[in-house]
Amino acid sequence: MTLSILIWLPLVVAVLGVILGGKIAPKLTVLGTLVTLGIAISFVVRFKSGEDGLQFVTNEAWISELGISYKLGVDGLNVVLILLAAFLFSLSAIFANLREWERPQLFYFWFGIAQTAVLGAFVAQDLILFVAFFDLMLIPFYFLTGIWGSGDRETRVRGTQKLVIYTLVGSLLMLVAAIATGVLAAEQHDTDITYSISALQQLPLSDGSQNWIFLCFAAAFLVKMPAFPLHGWLPDGYKAMPLPALGVFSGVLSKVAAYGFLRIVLPVFPDASVHFQELLLLIALGSILYGSVMAFSAQNVRMVVAFSSVAQMGFITLGIFALNEDGVQGALLQMVNHGLVTVPLFFIVGLLAARAGGSEEIRDLGGIAFRAPVLATLFLIVSLATLAMPGSANFAGEFLILLGVFKAKVAFAFFASIGVALAAVYALRAFIKAMHNRVNPGVDSREVTFRDLAVLIPSVVVILALALYPQFGLEKTETTAKETVAQVQAKTGQLTADKTSEEHQP
Amino acid sequence: MTSALVTAAARGPHIDWAGLSPLVALAAGGVLVLLVGIFLGRSAKHVTPLLAIAALAASIGLSVWQFGESKSIISGALAIDDLTLTLNFILCATGIAAVLLSWRSRAAQVAGHAEYYALLLLSLLGMLVLVGAQNLVTLFVGFELLSIPLYVLCAAEFRREGSLESGLKYLIVGSVGSATLLYGLALIYGATGSTDFAGINDALRDGEIAGDVLMLSGVGLTLVGLAFKASVAPFHQWTPDVYQGAPTPITAFMAVATKVAAFGVLLRLFDVALPTISPDWGPAVAALAAITIIVGNVGALGQTSLKRMLAFSGVAQAGYLLAGVVVGTQLGAKATVFYLVVYAAMNIAAFSVVIARERASIWGDEISAFAGLGRSQPLLAWPLTIAMLGLAGIPVTAGFIGKFYLIDALVSGDYAWLAIVLVIGSMISLGYYLRVIAAMWMGEPEAASEPAAAGPAAPTVAGAPGAPPIMAGGSQEADELVDGVQPEVLGVAWLATAVILFFGIIPSPLFELAGKAGESLTGIF
Amino acid sequence: MLTTYGPAIVFVVLGAVIGGVFVTAGSLLGPKRAGSTREAQVTPYECGLPSEVRGNFRFGISFYLIAMLFILFDIEVIFLYPIAVQLKAFGTFALVETIVFIVLLMVAFVYVWRRGALEWK
Amino acid sequence: MNVILPFAEVGFAEAWWIQILKAVIIFLVGFTMVPLALMLDRKLMGRMQMRYGPNRVGPFGALQPMADIGKLLFKQQFRPRTSVGFLFAVAPAISMVCAAGAFAVIPFGPVVDIWGADVGLYGIDVSIGILFVFAFSALSVYGLMLGGWASGSKYSFLGAMRSAAQLISYEVSMGLSLIGVVITAGTLSLTEIVEAQAGMWYIIPQFVGFIIFLLAAFAETNRPPFDLTEADAELVGGYSTEYGGGRFAAYYAAEYFHLVIASAIAVTMFFGGWMLPFGIDPPQWVDPIVVIVKTVLVVCFFIWARTTFPRPRYDQLMSLGWKILLPLATANALVTAIIVVVTH
Amino acid sequence: MDIGWYLVVSALIFCIGAGGVLTRRNPLVILLCLELMLNAANLSLIAFSRMHGNADGQIFALIVMVVAACEVAVGLGLIVAIFRRKLPIDVDELKELQG
Structure with missing residues (x-):
């Protein structure tokens, strides 16, 4: 059983839900999240503590022209977080089931995509893959908030716009930073371009590049958390979000940001981190x-x-x-x-x-x-x-x-x-x-x-x-x-x- | 001189008909459509578009056949290489989409089907000539062959004032562009003594004319001329007006195909003819790109008409594409080609929905026409949603990969600052792309607001809030509200959407294509 | 060099001189009756009726059409001249080009005819 | 783009004073032909209509044109209130200048040796010869248009518009009709075209071209039966309605000048210029006389046609030009091209 | 061969044309100004052709003439079409589409 199943299962369930219609979708989603939770537990159980490096690695070329790979893996940093995410999504799915939603199949569709994106971000071991999942996480919440959120339409839309724009601004900076990391690392060490995080760890960048790249990453993560001066979207966004979505948003998505610091920033930009x-x-x-x-x-x-x-x-x-x-x-x-x-x-x-x-x-x-x-x-x-x-x-x-x-x-x-x-x-x-x-x-x-x-x-x-x-x-x-x-x-x-x-x- | 005359006379330039065949297909198609159309009468309505599609398909087929052969035909006038042919795929695909979108349009009916589709084909021929041009003369001919039919097409709905005005505006601005371009080309020719790209490059490499005022002003004017066509700021002011006034299928065609052609030639001109003096033009073009990105994105923010918004978004996207040209590396060229494909798909998807909606809604192309579309017509809402997400560069859409590629090229070409500008532009762009999505999925459906138009107390002042803007000329299709499905429009929209998603998830085939196209520009690295 | 064109300038100048003489002769040689110009002399001649025309009036669309057709066809004739001069030198190649060109020209012609642009209205 | 076109240059140019001298002489000869044509017009027409025509001034009325011109020059000058003064005055002169300019390329003979100096018996001989004629004859439209417009009169303007439409319509056919000649001769230079007719005058191989040229020439020179621009019944006097005196004389003279030029071009292009048929090779001093005589003959043909044919309706005129002459001329050019290439 | 003056004239004509396009209102005049611009370019093309002693420039100029003619024909057509719809022939009054 590979990590791919873990992350793509919710998406499959979501699509199935759309096909099968609004009556079945809610139950199906709960079932799906529970199965996902089960899979996550199985990974945690099989996880060997105390071992170095990644476990359960999947590594395929995705866009070989740019050195981007589809690399997934679990280690001590994310093993517990996967479990947390799967658990919280199950809880939220049940929570959501207690309410009636308009156009439920769409609601659970976005919900499933959100889970896929979050899990994907947790297990991605390729910088660009991580960025992609990180960006993708937002889109479902945009729709969840905008369509099913609380408050009147105006505030809802404003809240969700604010939420998405703030956080995507960070993400886009991160995208540049991620690309720069790969390109500059390849240039400075004269190797083929790669975005694999573990490989990048071995290719430290020069101080100057590290600093601005660090700032871009930090901006993305801090906005997402949110941290103090960058939290402008929080009041409107949180007020507008429907509670089940808010639960996972606050419970898991912010953790992805914190996790990003641990997974990417500290190992890849040590100098800048100290600086x-x-x-x-x-x-x-x-x-x-x-x-x-x-x-x-x-x-x-x-x-x-x-x-x-x-x-x-x-x-x-x-x-x-x-x-x-x-x-x-x-x-x-x-x-x-x-x-x-x-x-x-x-x-x-x-x-x-x-x-x-x-x-x-x-x-x-x-x-x-x-x-x-x-x-x-x-x-x-x-x-x-x-x-x-x-x-x-x-x-x-x-x-x-x-x-x-x-x-x-x-x-x-x-x-x-x-x-x-x-x-x-x-x-x-x-x-x-x-x-x-x-x-x-x-x-x-x-x-x-x-x-x-x-x-x-x-x-x-x-x-x-x-x-x-x-x-x-x-x-x-x-x-x-x-x-x-x-x-x-x-x-x-x-x-x-x-x-x-x-x-x-x- | 006489001896040269005799030798030339003995042979005449060799013409590689195989290489020329994609062009011949388009030209012959145009002629055929015209002739068949004027002799057919009423059945022309269905026969001419079919013929046009057949011609386009033939051109694509012949391009596939010629693919991989890199040759310079007709004594170096045209380059039939992978870049040309790849762009031809996009152009012809756009052409087919435009034909399908025009099938029921008023424009084709008013202008006459034969003329309409023939002009479309000829414009495409011009684009193809332009992207293959390897000689200043061919370049200019292609440029004009592209433009002149478009001027007419913009005014195709000649009973509607907006359309006529759009055509005239486009003509005036476009002609200023071509005159400027021509003057620039003349100066380049004067400075180098050659109209051939390779000859120009040789002259630049050998001689001391690199810093020549004549040469630089020539390059500058040429750039300005092409910038007009590619709607690069600050030469973009015509874009929203013309886009809004033109019949929407033509707008779609212009937005996509013209840009493809313009960037095709920019790539070839700057990277084949002028790479030696890239330190001279690089910063200028980069500055243009940056201005374009910002101006386009900021301009789009305040628009209420979707066509105008897409026009400004097109300006912004032109900035992104220009960034790919600036880099002046093969990677940049590849990224540009890649993004062109993606850009084409995204815009076609968006415009198809606009067309479908415009025909069904009294609000024309105002964003309010799309309110509640997610609920009432999800089949239309999804393509637009995905197109918008793609334009904004969200993962899983090809737009993300495209932007990624561009940034990649920029960073590795030492233009990291431009990459930042690009990203800042994308951030701004979220503001208006999301607005459309919000209107569709979170807005109240149109039905609620419709009585305002139907009621006797409806305000008739165009542009007044709450009044349907029929009078404003924005909704040209409105006078023949077509309810119900428009399978061909839907088909185009969904096909384009499929392309966006497919290349967003499995971009490798497109990378390969763009790679080949980029590699055919052998002068650069 | 331009000296080849020298005589042409003489011709033009002579033409201008004679034209000038003709144009101005009337005021120099003709009778002058200052202050006594009759009304009939300074009104446009319209078959005896007083003039009603004011400045710009419209005339048929056909004039415009002919003008446009002329521009296009005459310009295409220009293309034929260089190739006509060099036709023998280039032989078959030029012939093929000419035929293609003329066929296209004829397509345009047929189109224009069929659409009724050649009918004078 | 490696093809190298010959530039507009020619083997030699005379000394400047010879140039001026010969230009003046040729111009005078040409301009003398204007009253000649005018007189011929009236006399011949008279004869054909069974009357005498003018016969009072000079022997057989030969000086009648001089008297006419003199009379016109002494007329009172006036113009309509609505006219645009300067343009009104300048327009006839423009017509004159254009006619004079076009005359410069008519060849009266080859380069001859006159008292030890090589002199070309032509105003200029340039490699674009025939295009030069077209250029000037196209410019003459401005003379008519300006005159008609500046008159500030409805009839004048309508007449001018009509004449402009007519001129430009037939210009296309005229241009196309000569393509056959150019293909056969392989040059645009008029002297070279004449020399190329040494074996056979082009009227024989290019008969169709000749006919088209002739018809177009009728229209181009506003000669009856194609003088629709001054169709008295419909348009009063056409563009020249408001003109009188010297200015009218200028228009009138220019029109006959154009007639002479058109005839001379026909002679050059189709009747072998200064060549004589049947291999007769006269001394060189005869050449200009040959050209002049041939030209006068062609002028006579024009006059003959004037008396013979009725004037068509305007729309008939236009359809003749567009629907018959244009395709015919194109076909002629195409056939000529094919024959030339195949037999070459 | 020194072509400096030709270029000066050509540049002047171009500027006059450009100035006309920018300042004049009547589309017909604008069309004329556009012709000026194109012909300015033609002049310099021919001058350069003379300078370099190759015919490329001349060929270019020939083609430009044709193109210019097409442009004018289309422009004229549009203007006539607008004129016949009794629209104001003044580009500043084309208020339909103002950005």
């Missing part, structure tokens, strides 16, 4: 603080979750650009954690809105826990996970990240810790305002149905499971994480060595 480390850390810090503050002051539950994502992604970036093993490990773990909490959170947002007459404004909520203890409990668990309660996997993740940063840049670690505290504030604020207090007159407090639990229970179970056994991911990622940072650390080591030697010379 721009502080800039990126600054951005990460900015995201954490800005995201937390905004989440705290947001008047809309959905936006609370949205801005908490900004903060969380800030943490992840922070971990990545700690440029050491701890940081990277933490970032990877945190990616999984954040993904796991996002989908249930947005689902809960949906449930809350359903109980508050369709409004997601905080002032329209309140006292929902009154008659819904199960919902309240589940929400609490998820909230606690979000705020990185000690004992949760998130805690482990954030701890590792902070540890990494602490080792690299103490000052940043200090300020980042503030973010941890703020997380508790906004998560609990949202929970309390929504579930407790006076019962808002507009609120109709009722318990979750069994159908709803089909989404909530699995996610909460997984969150809990990971809290108990965070090693599950960590041991798989360990080797690759080491490998990823090895080159960068060599550079930093050099730098510090240089510095120290300079200091020692009076």
Whole structure:
């Protein structure tokens, strides 16, 4: 069983759905995502931790004239993320099934394409293939948001335009950067042109080229995450997106960006990574603080979750650009954690809105826990996970990240810790305002149905499971994480060595 | 002199009829269509397009037969090589599409079927001559043979004022372009003493005329002349007006085929005749390309008429293509050819939908005519969607690969800054391409707004919001609203869409073709 | 060289002189009755009726048509002259070219005829 | 593009004073033929119509044209109020200039030795000879058009338009009709064409061409029966309605000048120029006389036709030009080309 | 052979033509100006042909004449067609299609 099946299956299902019509498509999609999840699990099971390099490699020539290959593979960086993606898509598919959609076959068609694109981006081992999947991811969300999004048509269209244009702008820069990487690497090392990431790792670029290419890549990834100064599309985009799509968007697509840093930027542009480390850390810090503050002051539950994502992604970036093993490990773990909490959170947002007459404004909520203890409990668990309660996997993740940063840049670690505290504030604020207090007159407090639990229970179970056994991911990622940072650390080591030697010379 | 006369007299130039056959097919087709058409009367409506298609198919077939033979025929007047023939494939395919799209158009009916299709074929012949031209004289002849039938075709619907005006505008602007081009060619000839591309190159290589003012102004004027035709900014102002006014099938044809021809000749002229002085023209052309990309994309943003928008988008795309020429390498040539194919497919798909819609909607080619199309007529909406995505350069469409190839060529040709400009242009372009998609899939269908037109209180002021712009001359087909399927239009649209998707996923065959075409420009690397 | 054309200039000049003489003779030699020009002398002659014509009036489309046809056909005649001079020298090749050319010319001619452009209306 | 066309140059050019002298002489000879033709016109026509024609001024009325011209020159000058002054005045002169210019290429003989100097008995002999004639005769349309338009009169303008349409229509046929001659002679130079007729005058092999040329010449020179431009009944006086006095004389003279030129061209192209038939080889001083006599004969033919044929309708004139002469001339050119190549 | 003056004249004519096209309103005049431009090019072609002593330029010029004639014929046809539809013969008044 190859990776090709994993990534193309959802597409096949999507096309089948279109052919078979709107009645069958929803069920078929759930089935498809579950099968995909099964395949993903099988890969994870068969994955040999502690081994160097890629596993389950597929490598075919795609456009041989340009040295582009269809190269897929799994290693420690993406093995867990594949699982996460497959899992979250299954959840969202079930989530989507709980609602009626206009022209459902089209909805699930785009949904399937999205899954293919995301999985493809995760397993692509060719730079251009990655870029292609990365760009492709957006198109389904453009349609999903524009056609089925919430809000009136105008805002919906504006939101989705903003979303796509912002993110594609980044992607297009990345396209130039990717091509430049391949071409310049071939030129500077006088070899045949190749875009295979592992091959490019062996062909480091000169400093000057690395720097501008790095910036292009970073721009693409930071927009997608989104990170603090580049998050302009986020409020409109998130508000407009339909919740199931938003769940995967926030849960998985942002991870693709973070994953991109690990997969491409650190190994291929080590010098530039070191060179721009502080800039990126600054951005990460900015995201954490800005995201937390905004989440705290947001008047809309959905936006609370949205801005908490900004903060969380800030943490992840922070971990990545700690440029050491701890940081990277933490970032990877945190990616999984954040993904796991996002989908249930947005689902809960949906449930809350359903109980508050369709409004997601905080002032329209309140006292929902009154008659819904199960919902309240589940929400609490998820909230606690979000705020990185000690004992949760998130805690482990954030701890590792902070540890990494602490080792690299103490000052940043200090300020980042503030973010941890703020997380508790906004998560609990949202929970309390929504579930407790006076019962808002507009609120109709009722318990979750069994159908709803089909989404909530699995996610909460997984969150809990990971809290108990965070090693599950960590041991798989360990080797690759080491490998990823090895080159960068060599550079930093050099730098510090240089510095120290300079200091020692009076 | 006398001896030269005698030797020439003894032989006369040798004519390779096999090599000439694709051209002969088109010329003969044109003549035949004209004659058959004027003697047939009413049945000409169906016979002439069929004949035209047969001629085009014959030309394609003969090109296939000649493919791979690289030769210079008629004492170096024409090059029948892979570049010419590849471009001929595109041209003839576009021609067939144009014929199919015109089948029910008012333009062909008003102008007379015989004339209409004959002019189309002759224009294509001009394009073919142009892309094969290896001599300044042939170049000019091709250029004019391309243009003059198009002027007439633009005005084909001569009962409608917009069409006539479009024709006249095109004529005036096009003639200024050709005069400028001609003056440039004259100066080049004066500087080098040769009208032959190879001769010019030799003269440039040997002599000290490389930096000659005469030569440089010649190249400059030539570039300007060709820029007019390829609608390269700042010589593009005519494009939206003419595109909007012309009958839509002709607009489609112009948008695609003219550009193919213009870039074919740009490639050959700059890369075969003038590569030696590329440091002189390179920066200028690059600057033009950059300006074109920005101007085209920015201009398209505010348009409400889809035809005008596509016109501006065409300007922008011309900028991308020009970038491929600037590089002056074989890679650049290949990328240009590749992108030309892709560009042709995308535009044909888009214009087919515009045509189908225009015939059915009172809104003509306004973007509002496409509102809700995704729901009411998904068969039409999909091709346009994919064409738009392709033009924007989204993966899985051939547009992505095309842009990729161009950027690749630019970066490896040390024009990374131009690649950035190209990308910035693409970013801007998202703004308007997505708008069309949004209108189709997220807009309210037309039915809701239609009563405004039908009702007695309908505002009659053209251009007033809410008024159908029939009076504005934008919707020429509107007076014969055809509801129902138009199988040939749909067929063209879907075929073009299939091409876009196919080459977006499996681009290798096209790479091979473009590669061969690029390699036939032997003067460069 | 251009000296070959010298006499032609003399001819043109002489023609101009004579033309000039003819044109101006009337005002020099003819009777002058200043201030007494009669109305009938300065109105356009229209068979005795007072002139009604004001500046631009329209005339038949046929004139334009003929003008265009002339431009096209006459220009094509121009092509025939060089080849006629060199026909013997180039032999069969030139003959074939001529035939092709004339056939195309005739196609255009047939077209024009058939479309009724040659009918004077 | 390696074909090298011969440039417009010719073996020799005389000294400048010889050039001027011979040009003046030839022009005077040519211009003398204008009144001659005018008188012939009236006398011959008179005879054919069973009357005397002018017979008062000079012997047999031979000086009548002089008297006419003199009379016209002394007329009062006036012009319509609506006319455009300068153009109105200049237009007749243009006609005159064009006629004079065209006359320059008519050959009256080969290069001869006059008192030790080589002199060509022609104004100029250039390699584009016949095209030169066409050029000037085409320009003469401007004379008519400007005159008609500048008159500011409906009839004048309509007459001018008609004459322009007529002129340009027949110009195509005229050009085509001479192609046969050019093919056979292989040159455009008029002297060379004459010399090429040493064996046989081209009227025999190019009879069809000759007929077409003749018909076209009628139309080109506005001679009856093709003088539709001044069809009195319809258009009053055509383009020259508003002209009187010297200016009318200029038009009138130019018209007869054109007639002389057309006859001379016919002589050159079809009647062997200064050659005599049956191998008679007279001394060189006879050559110009031969040409003049032949020309006068052709002029007589024109006059004969004038009295014989009725004037066609305008549309008949146009269809004759376009629908009969044009295809015929083309066919003639084609057949000539084939025969020449096959027999060459 | 020095052809400087020919080129100067040719350039002048070209500029006059271009200026006319840009500033005049009447399409007929514009058409005439276009002819000027083309003929300017012809003049320089012939001058260059003379300078280089090869006939390419002359052949070119001959072909250009034909092309120019075709252009004029089409232009005239369009203008007449517009004229007969009683449209304003003034390019600035062609308001239908203004960008």
